[in-house]
Amino acid sequence: MNFDAIAATWAPRLLSVLRIMAGLLFLQHGTAKHLKFPSVPMFSKLEPVSLLGAAGVIEIVGGVLLILGLFTRTTAFVLSGLMAVAYFLAHAPRGFFPILNAGELAALYCFVFLYIAAAGPGPWSYDAMRKR
Numbered sequence: 001m002n003f004d005a006i007a008a009t010w011a012p013r014l015l016s017v018l019r020i021m022a023g024l025l026f027l028q029h030g031t032a033k034h035l036k037f038p039s040v041p042m043f044s045k046l047e048p049v050s051l052l053g054a055a056g057v058i059e060i061v062g063g064v065l066l067i068l069g070l071f072t073r074t075t076a077f078v079l080s081g082l083m084a085v086a087y088f089l090a091h092a093p094r095g096f097f098p099i100l101n102a103g104e105l106a107a108l109y110c111f112v113f114l115y116i117a118a119a120g121p122g123p124w125s126y127d128a129m130r131k132r
Contacts, residue, residue, distance in 0.1 A: 012122050012123050013122065013123060013124065014122075015116075015119055015120070015121075015122035016069065016121065016122030016123060016124035016125060017122075017124075018112070018116070018122075019066055019067075019069060019072065019076075019116050019121055019122055019125070020066070020067055020069075020124070022066060022109070022112050022113070022116065023062075023063045023064070023065075023066030023067035024063070024067060026059055026062065026063045026066065026079065026109065027059065027060060027063030027064065027067065028063075029055075029056070029059045029063075030055075030056045030057065030058070030059030030060030030061075030062075030063060031060065032056075033046050033052060033053065033055070033056030033059070034046075034048065034053070034056045034057070034060065051089075055082060055086065058078070058079070058082055059079075059082075062075050062078060062079045062082075066079070066116070068125070068126050069121035069122070069124065069125020069126050069127050069128065070125070070126040070127060071127070072116065072117075072120060072121035072125060072127050073116075073117050073118075073120060073121075073127075074117075076113045076114070076116040076117035077113070077114070077117040079109070079113040080109075080110050080111075080113035080114040080117060083106045083107070083109040083110035083113060084110050086106045087103050087106040087107055087110060090103070090106070091103025091106055091107075
């Protein structure tokens with residue numbers, strides 16, 4: 001079996017793995033803001049009715065939906081937009097280069113979510129089960 005055949009077989013499954021891991025990693029941001037787990041000092045005095053508080057709710061709901069692979073394309077598109085807004089509001093004013101303005105993660109999430117919105121959830125998802 002050649003590499004192309006192996007890649008063709010595993011690419012859809014790895015798309016599911018990327019979606020699940022991105023959702024798990026993203027979920028932490030929302031739980032840190034609203035559930036205080038894990039504890040992040042920057043979020044200790046977070047007002048639930050604030051821009052960061054609203055983002056935290058979207059992170060929790062979106063993270064769970066991504067992990068499950070439910071309404072994946074819409075969820076990933078919304079999360080991609082959230083991360084674009086986060087980048088331009090919180091990071092871009094600090095400078096042009098993401099490595100200097102601490103915006104690398106927001107930019108990476110933005111494009112990973114945009115890819116998932118276009119590529120779909122992969123075979124290991126509730127969306128795929130609903131299509132069958």
